[in-house]
Structure formats: C-alpha cells, structure tokens
Amino acid sequence: MTEVTISRRNALLGSAATLGASAAGGLIGLGAAEAKAPLSKLQAPQFYRFPIGEFQATIVSDGPLPLGEPSTSMKGITKDEIAKALSDNFLPLDSVVLEQNLIVLNTGSRLALFDSGMGTSKMFGDTTGKLLANLRLAGINPASIDDVICSHAHIDHTGGLADAKGRRFFPNATIHLAKSDYDFWTDEKKLSDANSKAFVAHARQNLLPYKGRIKFIEDGKDVIPGVQAMAVPGHTVGHTIFIIKSGAKSLVYTADITHHQILLTEKPRTEFAYDTDPKAAVVSRLKVFDMIASQKLPMLAYHFPWPGYGHLAKQGDGYRYYAEPMEFVKIPPKKA
C-alpha cells in the first residue's frame, strides 16, 4: 500500500467529521458500509454541450489516442526538455495521450460533424473508435448528419466515415475536405510506400464510398452558412481550420494546428513527427495562435484534454492554454 502523509489539519478535520456524524445520531456506521461498496467502472457520458450564439455545439469523444513515448512524436526538442515540461505539469513521461474531441454543430438549418475519429482502425489500440456509441448517448442519429467537415484526411480525422465493407456511417452526409488533401491521401501510388501505406489505405476505405458526395473546401469561403474555412498547410498539404460564427459569438475549431496543450503550445516551435511539412506547420501554428490570442477567440482543440474547449494567451515566447470551466447548469444572470 502506498504511504500517504496526512497533515495535522486534515487529521483534525477527519475527527471533526466523525464527531459531527455521531452528533447527528445513527450515522456512525455509514462510513463502514460505503467502504464495502464495489468499485464502479461507470463514467460520465462523453458528450458536452454549449451554445455559440444561436448555434449549439455538442462535443463528442472518439476516445483517447495513446501515441507512446513522447520523443518518438515530438521533434526539435530534447528529451530533457520534454521530461521537464511534462513533469512540471503533472503529466506522465512514458506516453503522450491525445484526446479526440469532435464537434457536432447544430446551426438550426444544418447538422454538421467536424472530423470523424479513427473508426475501425486499431493503429493506436482499442481506446479509439467510440464516436458512434457516444453520438447515440448524446441523442444524435448518424443518419441526421447533413455535413461532415474534415480538417484533413489523416486516419484520426476521416477514419470514422465508413467501415471495411464500404458502408457509410453517415449515409445522408456531404463530406467537405480540401482537394489537395483528398488527392494526397487517396493516391493509390502511395500504397507501396511503407510510411504512408496504412494512412492511405484507411483514407481510401473511408473516402471512396462517398464518391459523388464530396465537396472540396475553398480557403476563406463558407463551407456551410456560419462556418468559414481557413487554409493552414503544414500538418498536411490541405490542413484547414474553421471559424464558426453566430451573431457576436464565435469559436475557432483548430483541428491539428496543435496536438498537445504543453509540448506544442507552450513550446509552439516543437515539430510533430506526423507533420507532412513540420516547418510550414510551425509557421501556420504561430499564425493561428496569434489570431486566437490577440482577438481573444474561444477555441476547440481536437487533441487537447476533454472537451478541449478554452482560450489561449501569450506566455513568454509561447502560449498558455486556459480550459473553459464546464457548465452543466446554466446560471441565470443576476437581476439588477
């Protein structure tokens, strides 16, 4: 058993609680009965809702994606720097775990899903591929999704569109994706390249069943009313983020402009092993971070700790992420 040091203050609080219980009468046995309760594996359902002006966002998880030993994915930063940054933030040193936070946006006229998770791929283990189950928990029918807006064609973003038999999980949806990414990741010739083979095979499994239902995204244009595309190449050739706007409110869906709230945010010049062009990715990252921090735009980061909704502020030569507190009950404004 691990030894735990209890301060004198906590010990005193403990005895005060016992005294309180006996004073209440008949409650003395309660603590003992609770201690015998079996450990529960039940967790909170993995969806979270908040408004963006007149729109409603529901964040749904596809499950955590463990990348393994950090120095295999973080480049241009020493192992010592990685270890210090992680331990200073009480994070484990043996594996970087990325979340997968997907937005379902209800604009009142369209129901749009942003990216689609890993789907049937088990490349990163079996903690991923939870999107459909979590959509169900959130009361969202995949058949009612009108649009799937994809930031890029990597395995963890377009991976959840169709199964291995070519059946579409979102039978009525239009898929939106940059043409350059579509061409790059569905390119048959890359199937013979050991490095990209698995990514290309999975992109083809997921995108080809939507032939005729794919609309190519144009930089600066609205993908659907209220959702503007912004090309930020580097992570992939056609990597795109989206600015969601309703009335005076907005949210920037930052996709893979950063994968980690510390290693690629407080140290934004770190390069990520899965970037197609890591130098261009750093340039795009700094441009987006500056936009978000200087205009105080709320962000939704696909790979940040659940649910990935928060803010960025400049800190030294990097940026610091501030998670937005989750709000489960709307507190009415105070009357004057």
Ligand SMILES: [Zn+2]
């Ligand atoms: Zn990703």
